[in-house]
């Protein structure tokens with residue numbers, strides 16, 4: 001193979017690839033490797049550049065004549081840490097090839113999956129513990145006490161509803177994730193979405209004794225989207241405003257058409273849901289859309305919350321190529337803004 005063909009071959013790999021001579025010095029490297037290590041690697045000792053015990057040991061074995069080898073490697077610069085899998089393979093009697101595969105995303109996904117399973121198990125375990133406890137009491141001590149029985153059954157019913165809610169939210173999250181790549185395009189009338197949401201929440205609104213005002217632009221252009229999912233978005237946001245903004249005097253829903261916005265190609269519809277409740281400390285804001293993240297876990301549980309509502313909202317808006325913006329200050333209420341592209 002000609003030297004240019006060999007260079008072209010190395011460049012065909014988007015991940016770092018290096019050719020290392022048998023004395024451990026770097027003979028050639030593709031651009032990805034030069035980006036990672038800098039131009040100084042050419043002619044330098046690779047062991048001196050990748051000073052991590054597992055990598056050095058592997059390189060030494062290759063220099064001593066091993067056919068293949070692999071080792072984990074970690075890099076960190078000012079803003080991110082990455083993990084790599086380094087693989088070596090003998091090329092001929094005088095050189096071997098070292099390549100690096102970025103495994104950071106894989107590892108992050110694996111951690112996320114593990115955390116998710118742990119969270120779900122934990123969320124299911126507490127209502128199950130309550131149910132098991134009351135079942136035992138009902139079979140024993142409380143068997144002949146109608147008043148206690150009625151009380152316990154009510155608690156058991158509430159816990160069962162909580163588990164049902166959790167499973168429903170999990171299913172809807174997985175449905176939204178499964179359809180994440182397909183952008184929905186049916187024309188959706190947003191006034192219908194908001195009206196349907198308010199109609200469904202009427203009992204809670206009356207119970208909270210709150211006034212909900214609604215001011216949408218007229219005429220209102222249709223939004224390309226998925227009607228049911230958009231109802232879910234506003235249902236979650238207005239329900240939160242009722243639950244956590246409940247001490248305030250009103251919830252205001254306002255809409256405006258924004259002709260241009262950074263990150264959007266055309267005009268967008270911004271709908272804000274503002275409550276006058278206790279608000280959230282800004283340090284929590286970036287984490288509110290994480291699955292199971294709750295500022296006050298006990299309080300959210302009491303009101304039947306699963307901690308998945310805003311995660312679902314964010315996913316649905318993402319699927320619509322839209323965005324969620326949260327503004328809040330303790331004592332001043334919160335504003336949840338949805339931004340949806342109109343074309």
Ligand SMILES: Nc1ncnc2c1ncn2[C@@H]1O[C@H](COP(=O)(O)OP(=O)(O)O)[C@@H](O)[C@H]1O
Nearest residue numbers: 240241244294295296300305306307308309310
């Ligand atoms: N309007 C709001 N005012 C204050 N805090 C809120 C509001 N909406 C959401 N939050 C906070 O965000 C958390 C996550 O919300 P969400 O994902 O809907 O879960 P859930 O309502 O099931 O607890 C809530 O537990 C609450 O701490």
Ligand SMILES: [Mg+2]
Nearest residue numbers: 240305309310
């Ligand atoms: Mg919620």
